[in-house]
Amino acid sequence: DARVTQTPRHKVTEMGQEVTMRCQPILGHNTVFWYRQTMMQGLELLAYFRNRAPLDDSGMPKDRFSAEMPDATLATLKIQPSEPRDSAVYFCASGLVLAGGRNNEQFFGPGTRLTVL
Amino acid sequence: SQQGEEDPQALSIQEGENATMNCSYKTSINNLQWYRQNSGRGLVHLILIRSNEREKHSGRLRVTLDTSKKSSSLLITASRAADTASYFCATFVDTGRRALTFGSGTRLQVQP
Numbered sequence: 001d002a003r004v005t006q007t008p009r010h011k012v013t014e015m016g017q018e019v020t021m022r023c024q025p026i027l028g029h030n031t032v033f034w035y036r037q038t039m040m041q042g043l044e045l046l047a048y049f050r051n052r053a054p055l056d057d058s059g060m061p062k063d064r065f066s067a068e069m070p071d072a073t074l075a076t077l078k079i080q081p082s083e084p085r086d087s088a089v090y091f092c093a094s095g096l097v098l099a100g101g102r103n104n105e106q107f108f109g110p111g112t113r114l115t116v117l
Numbered sequence: 118s119q120q121g122e123e124d125p126q127a128l129s130i131q132e133g134e135n136a137t138m139n140c141s142y143k144t145s146i147n148n149l150q151w152y153r154q155n156s157g158r159g160l161v162h163l164i165l166i167r168s169n170e171r172e173k174h175s176g177r178l179r180v181t182l183d184t185s186k187k188s189s190s191l192l193i194t195a196s197r198a199a200d201t202a203s204y205f206c207a208t209f210v211d212t213g214r215r216a217l218t219f220g221s222g223t224r225l226q227v228q229p
Contacts (some may be wrong), residue, residue, distance in 0.1 A: 004159075043160075049196055056215075091159055106160075110159050
């Protein structure tokens with residue numbers, strides 16, 4: 001049963017600390033997405049990769065957020081320094097985007113619930 | 118504002134009744150997808166309907182798409198308590214960011 005996994009599931013940290021969230025996409029998927037979900041803003045797309053290359057990170061605050069895919073089995077999202085307003089649930093999703101770039105379904109991980117004090 | 122906006126924001130029904138949720142969007146799309154999110158969990162894909170399709174079925178789910186009105190509806194028939202969740206529509210446009218844009222969701226409560 002292939003699933004997207006995310007670690008940690010919960011993270012509580014203090015303002016100013018670095019936070020790293022990890023995601024293992026489903027094997028064979030070529031596109032990985034990072035989303036942030038809050039009550040106020042709903043689900044926001046932060047960044048996404050295709051074949052490990054960053055395609056769009058326009059939803060991400062550039063000064064403190066960074067996203068990478070060091071290999072096909074790992075995607076990371078880092079926040080440095082973290083701020084209380086970063087408190088949210090961060091979801092990773094993966095999908096297989098076929099030729100022509102048409103989007104197919106996305107498979108979501110369970111999320112990382114981040115609390116910045 | 119969101120590309121997809123769901124209506125109603127919240128819906129409470131009795132088990133066995135049908136639940137209908139609507140989604141409106143602003144620009145032309147390539148496809149529209151519906152997802153479910155149980156409390157504290159990630160989103161789960163339910164169904165995808167392409168812009169050249171008008172209706173699709175999957176089990177107890179029926180999705181319609183009216184591109185002239187830029188709207189879609191999700192019907193869950195014979196609802197069960199286990200259907201209690203938030204439901205999101207997401208639109209895909211094959212230009213610009215070329216990624217899904219999610220609406221704010223409909224919270225469905227099915228009373229046993």
